Amino acid sequence: MADPDTPHAGVPRPAQRLRHEDRREAILEAATEAFYRHGYGSAALRDIARQAGITQATVYYHFKNKEEILLTIITEFSDELFQALLSALARDADPVARLRNAIERHILFTKTHRREVKIILEDMKFLGEALNARVKEKERAIFSLYRTHLQELQRTGLIRDGDLIPTTFSLFGVINSLYHWYRPEKPLTIERIAGELADLLLNGLLRRPAAAGAPRQGGERC
Structure with missing residues (x-):
């Protein structure tokens, strides 16, 4: 099936190929904004196409339906977050500092x-069972990343004994709650929030509280 917005049939020239990729990104950007502003249920494909500057037929060339667009937005976000956390957990020799890096990086993600x-927290329910399972698999990978690192800290005696499953869920809950109360226009910066929440979470886990002057990724101390 030829892209309706490609002027000539056949193998696209390099410039056409770039436009093809740009159109896909334009659809995802327009859909992300529409789902964020109006919710998945109220966002129409014709409006997404108009915002992206393409025809509705072109949307169907790139995606089967609106549900596949939603899945793509969520999975691409999950993949990016996973890679960011993986990088944060490998960035320091000190395992406690690595966990701090990951917590702060995760929190900063809620701003960027x-x-x-919002789409994950409010619109994932619109995915069918099979697609929802694919998203859950990616969520489990992120969950496992944290739990594996916590297990390492527990084995070395740095954090308290106990079941790490509720601990990891609690960590996720604190970070996800930021969406409900953090407002970028307020004086309290996300960098400062990241540091303070990292302190709170680490001091609740460690056998000894994290040092007051421990290095952190961003912001001043209270």
Whole structure:
């Protein structure tokens, strides 16, 4: 099936190929904004196409339906978050500092990807069972990343004994709650919030509280 917005049939020239990729990204950007502003249920494909500057037929060339667009937004966000956390957990020799890096990086993600966080929390319910299972698999990978690192800290005696499943869920709950109360226009910066929440979470886990002057990714101390 030829892209309706490609002027000539056949193998696209490099410039045409770039436009093809740009159109897909334009659809995802327009859909992300529409789902964030109006919710998945109220966002129409014709409006997404108009915002992206393409025809509705072109949307169907790139995606089967609106549900596949939603899935793509969520999975691409999840993949990006997973890679960011993986990098944060490998960035320091000290395992406690690595966990701090991951917590702070995750929190900063809630600012830079605020729209995607809202879409995941409010619109994932619109995915069918099979697609929802694919998203859950990615969520489990992120969950496992944290739990594996916590297990390492527990084995070395750095954090308290206990079941790490509720601990990891609690960590996720604190970070996800930011979407409901953090407002970028307020004086309290996300960098400062990241540092303070990292302190709170670490001091609740460690056998000894994290040092007051421990290095952190961003912001001043209270």
